[in-house]
Amino acid sequence: MLAIDAAAYTSPWRRVHPAAKGVFFGGLLVCALALPTWPAAPMVAVVALAAGFGPARVPPRAFARAAWVPLLFILTGSLALLVTVGGPQGAVALDPAGAARAAEVTGRAAAAVCCQLLFAFTTPLADLLPRLTRIGLPSALVEVIALIYRMLFVTLDSARRIQTAQAGRLGYAGRRAWIRSVGSLGAALFVRSFDRAQRMQRGLECRGYTGELTVLVEELPLRPSALAAAALPAVLVAAATASYFSLGAPL
Template identity: 50%
Template sequence: MTAHNGRWRLRHPGEKAFLAFGLLACAVALPTWPGAVLSGGTAAALLLGPARVSAVVLLRAARVPVLFVTTSAVPLLVAVQPSGGVSWNPNGAGEALTATGRALAALLCLLLFSATTPLSDVIPRLRRLGVPAAVTEVAGVTYRMIFLLVDSLRTVREAQAARLGYRSWRTAYRSLAGQAAAVFVRAFARARRLEEGLALRGYAGSLAVQVEPRRVSPGFVAATLALLAAVVVASLRLRGPS
């Protein structure tokens, strides 16, 4: 709900995409130090500052990807010998830090876009970029169904907890199995109702969606260009001659 209620909710998605993916390009193309660090730090500062995204929400959204990134960097610390043995990689620490820093910077840049731009604002505009209607409609339906399934999952879990379904490991496993079965049945039923509803409304292969008009702010675009240029220049200066 942060993207729907955020301070940048009414900005054009293209503006935010230009800012976020511009910083992402800097994080990928520039050296990890200081390019990726500056790009990720700028994205984090924008999220917590002008975008007014709560730090709690940001940490909650980033905790699983951060765990995945850090655990994925661990194998870089060791090297597999031709004989099949495993030894310490002398260059592993630097490689792990480089990969982790660049991945975390890219994650913050992506969160800058996803935490400020609802998917409902992005999907209808993808058609103007040449994305087939079938792809955007499947994405929109999937996006909607995710929230319905999460709501169903929460309802079933609360009902099971009220019946002491998680008082022990045995009952917890039984409740989880019943929860999966119940959510599957509900998902199947909702999908069938959705198909019947579209057929009754004369669905002919495309859905007409009203897109709220948004104007691109020249000031925001100019500020983004200046910010990206500042990140590049600062990275090159701090990096120094190679």
């Protein structure tokens, strides 16, 4: 099981309705994207991390392992905003306004990533997917996502088994052996995944599949007061941002 899924299934917020968590983290995400970056993005990140590491008890080490790749991608991507290409000779030069734009993009994207990851760390996908059809998402799309999600763990387990067998035969002893083993691993995974998908399709057809997989969804209480409380942090962030600029801070 992936670290995110393990944390989501053991989270104290597992018993909280996904709609309430969606309003909480989704509202903060909207604030990070729609409001001025400063001071909205830092406030969104602080509120989301405080809730995640506090009441939700998200493991900081697991969160750091999951977040460093997208955050590094954001940082390296923002470096392109520091330069400009143009001029009479098409030269590359530093953009005077590039640092401000890079900081703005980095702040917004980092706050948004925190909100998305913390939602994933507190909400198992198995609890979320069956409820997506209730908000109008096509059931066929939801089922495809669910099948891919379930097949992912089987594929990862197959990859580990194949890699262990290759390593036991010195398949990664040298550079050429490593390249050959990785190629064989990819080919074997493709063949096994394709065969497994065909067998799954035949199994569904033999069981009278009619285009919809009916699953038992655990009912969780959802009160209007819980939705209002979940939306309160986003409202406070928006109000604090508005107050900041009403006091004369530049946009």
